[in-house]
Amino acid sequence: MREIDWFPLWLSLRVALVSTVIVVFAGVALAWLLARQRFFGREALDAIVTLPLVLPPTVLGYYLLVVLGRGGPAGRLFESLTGHQLVFTWQAAVVAASVGALPLVVKTSRAAIASVDCVYEDAARTLGHTEWQVFRRVTLPLASRGIVAAAMLAFARSLGDFGATLMVAGDIPGRTQTASIAIYDAAQSGHDRYAVTLVLILSALAFALMYATNRLSSAGTFNE
Amino acid sequence: MLNVKIRKTFGKQFVEGDSAMRENVEGAKDGFVLDVDFAAAPGVTILFGASGSGKTLTLKSVAGLARPEAGIISVGEEILFDSTRRVSLPIRERRVGYVFQHLALFPHLSALANVEFPLSDLPRRERRERALALLQNFRVEHASGRLPRAISGGEAQRVALARALASDPRMLLLDEPLSALDDAAKLDIIADLKKINRELRLPILYVTHSRDEALMLGERALIYERGRIVAAGEPSVVLGAPVKGSVARLAGVENIFEGRIARKSAETGMMTVELCGETGASCRVEIPLGRHVENERVTIAVRSGDVLLATEKPRGISARNVLAGRIHAIEERGDQTLVRVSSGVLWTASVTKQSVGELGLAAGKEVWIVFKTYSCRILDVD
Structure with a gap:
């Protein structure tokens, strides 16, 4: 029996953490736009952002390869900044996890922001606040439970991304092999004990996060 | 202005x-x-x-x-x-200092923080002093640390006023x-x-x-x-x-009836109006002299608070309108009690609960309704 390799688990946690930070910022901004602004193509934007939820992971992965690859815009930008290519790095895994988690954050935060009564925002405006101040001092705190729930969902989702991550980050042990990919490898090659260990740890983490998310959502909000 | x-x-x-x-x-x-x-x-x-x-x-x-x-x-x-x-x-x-119908106090902030809210440009200390002074002015400084949901309606109302004034409107x-x-x-x-x-x-x-x-x-x-x-x-x-x-x-004028000027007398300074009831019954009231002509159709209004009720026919009274009627119903409306009395038309008198008890008012009882000529107004029909 070989020594248990903890690298995939640490990598997954690191990818999930970075992706959660990115996705919460981007997702809350998008959610505010969708919940509070009226513009042409609003629902189309919502649909595009939600797409990763229903697309096959391979389709998503393929799109990401096109955008992140050496010929793609994001890939070229990354290469000119860092000197090495983006695909098949752990950063590519972050991008894949982020795109997968974004719809969850946008959906959850949009609902949280929409549930904040506009009268509080109007009151803040009459009290001399700019739109940014209104968002930071009124909308955000009143929607905070929903947004924290969204962040936990994002973390849980990022922790377990498989398909898109495999396509853009590959399966390089010690470099891009995340826990979910390591489980696949271990199961294929008959390392059952290793697979079961990672399976149980990921399941326990996911359960704890879902439980906490539900508790948060049902704990009630400031708006009755 | x-x-x-x-x-x-x-x-x-x-x-x-x-x-x-x-x-x-x-x-x-x-x-x-x-x-x-x-x-x-x-x-x-x-x-x-x-x-x-x-x-x-x-x-x-x-x-x-x-x-x-x-x-x-x-x-x-x-x-x-x-x-x-x-x-x-x-x-x-x-x-503008806007106090919203449901106040819109920020539910995540204490009363004090609500009042400090519009003062965010000031240094912390000055902000606190000003907000506290405003709360004191409205006698709600004891609630300053509480969230809006933990204070009474009257206190919340005063916090909302203090907040509106804090923005120097x-x-x-x-x-x-x-x-x-x-x-x-x-x-x-x-x-x-x-x-x-x-x-x-x-x-x-x-x-x-x-x-x-x-x-x-x-x-x-x-x-x-x-x-x-x-x-x-x-x-x-x-x-x-x-x-x-x-x-x-x-404005809460309950008695509004349509009628016709039956008689006009410059001598007495009054007009007699015949009000038409629903079942063809009618009722005559005396109103102050106006520019209207005999037989003209008019709408008159009498506030329910101007209508008195008596259990016996009053004598030696200056009020010109003393009408016999029967109590149709008694309704409680918050602090006041509305008594509906039918006398050709359905009149409404507002009385205190005490009077209802002392006079033994109840549906079916015969009463007299009394009001002054000058309690009657003619309305512009619109």
Whole structure:
């Protein structure tokens, strides 16, 4: 029996953490736009952002390869900044996890922001606040439970991304092999004990996060 | 001086789609036009009318929360909104102290933090001092650390007023500020408002559909009806002796009857009006002499508070109208009791609970209704 390799688990946690930070910022901004602004193509934007939820992971992965690859815009930008290519790095895994988690954050935060009564925002405006101040001092705190729930969902989702991550980050042990990919490898090659260990740890983490998310959502909000 | 001249049209779809507007125009099924023009001097101007008549929408337009399609809004020399010059000051620069109907105290902030909210440009210490001073002024400093949901309605109301004043407004917009309070708390806040009014002399627009609040506070009242101002003047005049039927109904004049001038006598200074009841029964009342001619159809109004009830026929009394009737029903309306008495037509008298008990008033009992000639007003039919 070989020594248990903890690298995939640490990598997954690191990818999930970075992706959660990115996705919460981007997702809350998008959610505010969708919940509070009226513009042409609003629902189309919502649909595009939600797409990763229903697309096959391979389709998503393929799109990401096109955008992140050496010929793609994001890939070229990354290469000119860092000197090495983006695909098949752990950063590519972050991008894949982020795109997968974004719809969850946008959906959850949009609902949280929409549930904040506009009268509080109007009151803040009459009290001399700019739109940014209104968002930071009124909308955000009143929607905070929903947004924290969204962040936990994002973390849980990022922790377990498989398909898109495999396509853009590959399966390089010690470099891009995340826990979910390591489980696949271990199961294929008959390392059952290793697979079961990672399976149980990921399941326990996911359960704890879902439980906490539900508790948060049902704990009630400031708006009755 | 606050000058407001605005027009805003809502189509049905627009009303449904715009959440900020929906509550204000609930009565408007087939679109709605707000078209008003008034000036408010420093002091309390009452905006009086039924819900859905455009009062709140006027406040929102002044504050910048709703955008009229045409018009001008100015305070003194400064223009807040001018459709022809395409000027519309952002809400935050209008400096209005707005107290929303449900107060809109920030639920995540303590009373003190709510009052500090508009002072965010000041250093922390000065901010705290000013907010505390305002809370003290309104006698709610004991609630400063509590969240809005943990303080009483009257306290919340005063915190909301303190917050509105903290922003150093140049006018106050109060949207039914007393509607959620009991009578004792109401009187407290009315005293506070009178004090604010004496000390600051700001234009205060005060939306209400309570006649009592209008009479207690207002220096001037604007009567709203379906988006228009149909009467304006001193509250005791426009509400006390309403000349319009719609105003009379709003102002709580329960006895409104149609009739015909049966006799006119310059000698006695009175006219006799024959009121037509529903079942062909009739009733004759004496009213003050007016410009109307005999046989002309008129609508007369008598406030229920001006109608007395007697269990025996009163003698030696100056009131010219003494009518025999029978109690039809007794209804409790908050603090007062309304007694419906049929005497050709169905009269309403408002009496105290004590009187009901002492006189043994009950449905079916025979009573006399008594009121003065001068309690009767002729309304303009509209």
